[in-house]
Amino acid sequence: MKPDLSHALQLAVGEDAAARVFDYARAGVTAIAPSGLTTASVYDLPNMRTRRVFSENLDAYGTGNFKRVDRNVYYDTVILGQRPFVSNTVAEFAAAFFDWQKIEDLGFSANMNIPAIADGRVIGTMNLLSTAGTYAPEVVAGAMEWQPVVTLAFLLLHLEGAEHATFHGKGASIDLTPNLEGL
Numbered sequence: 001m002k003p004d005l006s007h008a009l010q011l012a013v014g015e016d017a018a019a020r021v022f023d024y025a026r027a028g029v030t031a032i033a034p035s036g037l038t039t040a041s042v043y044d045l046p047n048m049r050t051r052r053v054f055s056e057n058l059d060a061y062g063t064g065n066f067k068r069v070d071r072n073v074y075y076d077t078v079i080l081g082q083r084p085f086v087s088n089t090v091a092e093f094a095a096a097f098f099d100w101q102k103i104e105d106l107g108f109s110a111n112m113n114i115p116a117i118a119d120g121r122v123i124g125t126m127n128l129l130s131t132a133g134t135y136a137p138e139v140v141a142g143a144m145e146w147q148p149v150v151t152l153a154f155l156l157l158h159l160e161g162a163e164h165a166t167f168h169g170k171g172a173s174i175d176l177t178p179n180l181e182g183l
């Protein structure tokens with residue numbers, strides 16, 4: 001299924017707009033690219049730091065608190081190259097993530113990071129973890145079709161004040177499924 005940008009724009013109005021749009025993007029992306037754990041991060045590149053703003057497992061990966069951004073293969077691919085970072089083995093993501101052993105201990109051996117790009121810079125990423133071999137090129141291509149919706153969610157979050165905002169809404173019941181039928 002392709003993203004419905006009209007639907008995304010309808011979700012982008014009112015309280016918790018960023019959370020609603022992100023939930024729509026997450027549902028669409030993970031219907032194409034299975035994820036056992038999805039998180040999202042914002043970037044403060046002038047200060048070389050990032051902060052998690054969404055997590056499906058707050059015990060393993062909580063939100064808040066900035067951490068440094070390291071210059072490595074992830075930085076070169078996502079931040080400088082503005083492309084998704086994809087690894088399908090532990091060895092591939094171990095080169096990029098200091099917490100690779102934690103990821104492996106959680107049962108994951110593959111990842112994909114979808115960059116949200118606005119004004120020529122990465123402002124955030126949707127981060128997916130799964131099992132080895134999950135993110136084949138056709139899966140990545142399908143997930144990347146949702147990049148405009150991911151970017152819209154991060155732009156809305158920035159309007160809320162990305163220093164402290166998260167994609168965890170206030171618990172409002174939101175119907176995100178009308179445009180996801182048939183996935």
